[in-house]
Amino acid sequence: MVAARLAFEGISKAFPGVRALSDVSFEVRPGEIHALLGENGAGKSTLLRILSGVFRPTEGDVKVDGVVQTLRKPEDARRAGIAMIHQELQQVPHLTVAQNMFLGHSLKRLGGLLVDRREQERRAAEALAMIDPTIDPAAPISTLKVAQRQVVEIARALLDKAKIIAMDEPTSSLTPSEFDRLAEVIVRLAASGVSIIYVSHKMDEVFRVCERATVMRDGKVVGMGVDLRTTAQRDVIAMMVGRELLLEEHHSHATAAVCLEARNLTTHRVRDVSFTLRKGKSWGWRAWSAPAAPNSCGRSPGPTG
Numbered sequence: 001m002v003a004a005r006l007a008f009e010g011i012s013k014a015f016p017g018v019r020a021l022s023d024v025s026f027e028v029r030p031g032e033i034h035a036l037l038g039e040n041g042a043g044k045s046t047l048l049r050i051l052s053g054v055f056r057p058t059e060g061d062v063k064v065d066g067v068v069q070t071l072r073k074p075e076d077a078r079r080a081g082i083a084m085i086h087q088e089l090q091q092v093p094h095l096t097v098a099q100n101m102f103l104g105h106s107l108k109r110l111g112g113l114l115v116d117r118r119e120q121e122r123r124a125a126e127a128l129a130m131i132d133p134t135i136d137p138a139a140p141i142s143t144l145k146v147a148q149r150q151v152v153e154i155a156r157a158l159l160d161k162a163k164i165i166a167m168d169e170p171t172s173s174l175t176p177s178e179f180d181r182l183a184e185v186i187v188r189l190a191a192s193g194v195s196i197i198y199v200s201h202k203m204d205e206v207f208r209v210c211e212r213a214t215v216m217r218d219g220k221v222v223g224m225g226v227d228l229r230t231t232a233q234r235d236v237i238a239m240m241v242g243r244e245l246l247l248e249e250h251h252s253h254a255t256a257a258v259c260l261e262a263r264n265l266t267t268h269r270v271r272d273v274s275f276t277l278r279k280g281k282s283w284g285w286r287a288w289s290a291p292a293a294p295n296s297c298g299r300s301p302g303p304t305g
Helices: 044-051 074-079 097-101 117-129 146-159 176-191 203-209 233-241
Strands: 006-015 018-028 033-037 059-064 067-069 082-085 164-168 195-199 212-217 220-227 258-265 273-278
Touching: 006 044, 018 044, 018 059, 018 220, 033 044, 033 176, 033 203, 033 233, 044 082, 044 164, 044 195, 074 082, 082 146, 097 117, 097 146, 117 146, 146 176, 176 195, 176 203, 203 233, 212 233, 220 233
Parallel strands: 033 195, 033 212, 082 164, 164 195
Antiparallel strands: 006 018, 006 059, 059 067, 212 220, 258 273
C-alpha cells in the first residue's frame, strides 16, 4: 500500500455559533490528482485554509509524509512543501513574471541591500522550463493570458519545492483550449510525484484529470477515496447534494404554467438568449446544480458556485 503524502486526520473547525468542519479524514497519495468536491458551504474552502495555514483546526492533525505539521501561518505551509493556487490569482500586475514568482521572498545581493533580479529571472526560467518554456520571466505578468498566469503560479510552487499543490477552481476563467493546456501541465506535475488537490465545480474536467475524489457535504466527508474511473458522474453529484437528481425530459410539464419567460436577451456576455421556466421544473446554467428551496413557482435554480 502506498504511504500517504498528505493526510487529514479528524479535522474539525468551529467558529462562534457554527461548526464548519466535523471529523474530516482522508488521504492523498504521492503523485495523485485528488478531487475535493462539494456544493458551496460544504467546507472545502475552510479545509484548504487550514491546509494553507490561514486557519488552525479546532481538532485534528494535518500530516505530510507521516509527520504532523503545525500550520500557524502560510509561511509554515510553504516550509512544509504545501502550495495554494487560488481562484483569484494573487499577483501584482505591474511586476514581472519573475518578480511575482519571488514575491515575499526576494533573492538579495550585496549583503541584502539589493534584489538580485538577474538570479531571480534565471531561477524562474528554470522552473518555467519544466512546464511552459515559452513564458518570458522578464515580461510584465499583465501581458500574459489567464492560463499562462496559472502556469506561473504552478512554477512558483515548484520554486518552493512544493510536494502538495492545492488548486481552488483553477479553470473558472479559462477557455476549453486553455483548460486542455493546463490539464497537460497538471498531469505532468503528478507524474513527477507532486500531489494535487483539485477543487472544481466543472464535473467533466474533474473526471478528465482526477483519479479519486473526496466528497464533502455540510462540513463532513460523505464519500472518501471515490474511484472516478468506475463511478458515474450522477452518483458523485448525488453524494454532493444528498439525493439523486432526476433527469427530466424536455416534453414533461409542457402544459404547466409558465413562471418565467425571456426572449432575445443580449448583454456584453451573451447574445440572443431565450428560455421558458414552467412550474415544477428546475433549470440552471450548470446541468448538475441542485434545486434550492421551493418558491411559488415550484422550484428555483440551485446554487451557482
